[in-house]
Amino acid sequence: MDINHFLSKMFSHTGIFTVDQENRPIFYDKLSLLIEENREILKTNINENPDLQLIAIDTSMGWRSIPVFLAAIAERITVLPIDSSRNPDFMMKILKEVEPQIIVTALNTSNEGILDLHLSNDQFLDGQSELEDVAMILYTSGTTGNPKGIMLTYHNIFSNLSDILEIFDLNQYDRVYIMRPLTYASAITGELLLALYSGSTIYLKNQSSSIFQSLTEIKKNKITFLSTTPTIANYFSKIKHGSNLHHLRYLVLSGENLNPSIVENLQSIFTNTNICNAYGLTEASPRISCLKEINRKKFELGCVGTRLPSVEIMILDRNRNLVSEGEKGTLFVRGPNIMKGYYKDERLTKLKISNGWLCTHDRAALLDDQLYIYGRDDEVIIRNGVNIHPIEIETALASIEGISDVLAFGRIVNEQTKIYAWVVMDFEIKQSELFKKIIDHVKDSRLMPDVVEIKPYLSKTITGKKFRLREDQ
Structure with a gap:
């Protein structure tokens, strides 16, 4: 799959893409028109400024950021997703390091998601060869700080999306609720692009909404696909009593280790839902493996299921020797989904990737083709x-x-x-x-x-x- 195949498939849909701030439906044919109009605007600016290569998009605009994002990657312009509503200091640090040529915000985007750009040549720097074939730069601070810019290519993203599509059979009748900000690989590849390719309706969480308000939205809009952390899902299970969530087809858990006690709670509540435990990291675009239908089997601590079809895995001990089956070691992964590298940090890239193998620094084991993750090496x-x-x-x-x-x-x-x-x-x-x-x-x-x-x-x-x-x- 490539961007052209993706857009062709998405343009073929006729249902509801999303709803605006007034809860009015926006259809896929409207989204297609918005993307094409933004592409023309970007082409005009590229003709006048051939060095246009990198733009930042403020995802706090909600659905309006999506037609801009898709137009940019269709024109092979690298996108830096940012979020001005959360951590302005973190955002400013990223902008200072990356120096995007355009920053797309609500100030230069209409209420319908159309760009309003008036640029001059002196706004542009020379092009960067490092960004060739790079679709996105995603900044992650993790849980311990040290933000890194992760360069994901078009091939990274769409190969991972192809694998994800083999796990989830979404269609035009599905309704996807995206809780995470669109600055995260899991939200972009694992939810947004998955839903768009499938013709599903997307609901973006208002980032000022509480978890309880999110649950109300999920119930009201009869959401069928939800991806979140085990902690938040467990919270939902505790306050779900009296709520009707039988419409939820998929509950995808990721982002932290899943405790068996949480699984028991979820199994007792979401009896008709396919509960999945997904594993990945931003450097892998992000999905590496997924355990499906947890509610129909006994869950074993750390199990994240089978690897995705395009992903190779190996587990090594401290001496870099392969471990025996079931033995714990450090997980390495390889495949078309593995990042190009860290932005402006070739040294760290070489430390992280060797001969195509990405060191995850996660403790892992492989038993009966099932991958088990036990946390970070450094924890x-x-x-x-x-x-x-x-x-x-x-x-x-x-x-x-x-x-x-x-x-x-x-x-x-x-x-x-x-x-x-x-x-x-x-x-x-x-x-x-x-x-x-x-x-x-x-x-x-x-x-x-x-x-x-x-x-x-x-x-x-x-x-x-x-x-x-x-x-x-």
């Missing part, structure tokens, strides 16, 4: 010479009645590693009573925390991931 806690991963501790504690969320991490105290557990409770309890419950419940001494603290909530990223603390924090 492993070493206490008394024993390696323990936070997800093992979090899974053990999350299964205790009353604990709704938990974060485990190591911290150096008096030159010794101590395991801390921050927990969120469903009800009030004294710290001494909670510690007794943990002692009674956790039978594996490796997983026993040294310090337990009750918190009103755990800090999360904007997509619902937990902020991970390290031993020096």
Whole structure:
């Protein structure tokens, strides 16, 4: 698949593409006209300014950013998605580093999503050969900072989309609710492009809406496809009682490790929904594997299913030797979906990719063609010479009645590693009573925390991931 095939397929649809701010339907034929009009505007500017190569698009415009985004990649102009509504300081840092030739915002885009550009030659820098065939630069700060610009080519994106289409059979009757900002690969490739190719109707979450308001929107619009984190899905399961979500066909979980206790909650609530556990990272455009129909099988900790058809995987030990089946090691992936590299950082690119193999830095195992992910290599806690991963501790504690969320991490105290557990409770309890419950419940001494603290909530990223603390924090 390439951009031309994608657009041809999308232009063939006649149903509702999305709804505007007044909840009025916008049809696919209207979207096609908007894309073509924006393409003509960009062509005019390219003719006058041949060095036009890179534009930033403010995705906080909502649906209006989509016809601009599609027009840009159709004209092979690299897109830098930004979001002015969330972290302005982060956005300004990105803009300063990338220096896009055009910044598309609500100020130069009409209410119908049409560009209004009046450019001069002195606005442009010389072209960058690094951006050849690059469709997007996506900036990710992860859960520990250190933002990186990830260059994804057209081939990266559309090869990954082709694989994703083999997993989900969406059509013109499906309604897709996109919770994540359109600055994330999972939202772009795994949701937006998937829905557009399938002719489905798209609903974008208002980024100022609460999780409860999102659930109301999902119910009101009879959403059939939803992708979110396990934490948010678990929240939905707890407040779903009395809500009618039988229309939800797919619930795709990604972005953080999935605890068996959460699976049990979801299985009991979403009985008619195909629950999936997807794994990937932005550097892989993003999908690497997917476990389907969790509600119809027993879930095993860390299982993220089979690899996508175009993706190769291998798991190596610390000496870079292949591990035996079922043995844990570091996951490496290769395929047409693997990024071109990090923007303006050739050194880091060479450290990350070797002979086409991307080092994910994730602890993994492969058993019966099923991939298992156990967290990051650099999150492993070493206490008394024993390696323990936070997800093992979090899974053990999350299964205790009353604990709704938990974060485990190591911290150096008096030159010794101590395991801390921050927990969120469903009800009030004294710290001494909670510690007794943990002692009674956790039978594996490796997983026993040294310090337990009750918190009103755990800090999360904007997509619902937990902020991970390290031993020096």
